[in-house]
Amino acid sequence: MSIQKILTEPNKILRQKSIEVENVDKDIQKLMDDMLETVYAAPGIGLAAIQIGVPKRVIVMDISRDRDKEPKNPMYFINPKIVWKSENLNIYEEGCLSVPNQFAEINRPKECHFKYLDYNGEPQEKKADGLLATCIQHEMDHLEGILFIDYLSKLKKTMIIKKLSKQKKEAVDRIVV
């Protein structure tokens, strides 16, 4: 297993639409193992494959409160599809490993039901509420090339992207000098 570098905005790769997985084989399982190690190290609660530059419809998540406690509770979702969402919305303060140190309140359906393939390629269905519902919708947006900042006003979004570009440029300048 190995920790991968997480891509950050602005980066065109994050805007790619991810493609469906045809076969849940050893390579996909290795990808999920690497993603889980990467999200634990970050630390974060979820990760979509595109965040490490792989445009496949693969998500890993661990939303347990005490994540350092064994046994851990990793979840793996391949080719997820929402089959139902509530009309009720929920506001959650979201962050994203690809939008470092930026947070904003985002409205999303409070509950959703979705189907997916699990780590072994078996079809499953899950009913999500609370943080799980928010997180799976956040991760599924990544599969479409959407980031949470896309829901903000143009002004707020532009300010965040400018800030991140500046941070990236400063990091590069430090290496060059």
Ligand code: GNR
């Ligand atoms: O670690 C993460 N925390 C989080 C908090 C609120 C709503 C969504 C998230 S997902 C984020 C990790 C990430 O960027 N996944 O794509």
Ligand code: NI
């Ligand atoms: Ni994210």
